[in-house]
Amino acid sequence: MTSHPALKKAIATLGGQVKLADAIQTSQQNVSNWLRTGKVAPDKVILIEKVSGVSRHELRPDIYPPDQVA
Structure with a gap:
């Protein structure tokens, strides 16, 4: 099973997967x-x-990379 800490945080914030x-x-x-996945x-x-x-x-760094800080 793949770990996804950001998604787990979102699930916890809302109170569950459902x-x-x-x-x-x-x-x-x-x-x-x-x-x-x-x-x-x-x-x-x-x-x-x-x-x-x-x-x-956090959710999809491959699509939304962190902003570059100059």
Whole structure:
């Protein structure tokens, strides 16, 4: 099983996989799959950020790299 600390934090913030899934209009099975694979669906990253406060950079650093600080 792949660890995904940012997604786990979002799940904990909302109170469980089902509540996160409901908040972003997807299924609990999708959330479980993202935990297993370590990859959140790209079209759900911004929604998860909005409902949980977990940054897009944490959720998908491959798509949303951290801002460069000069």
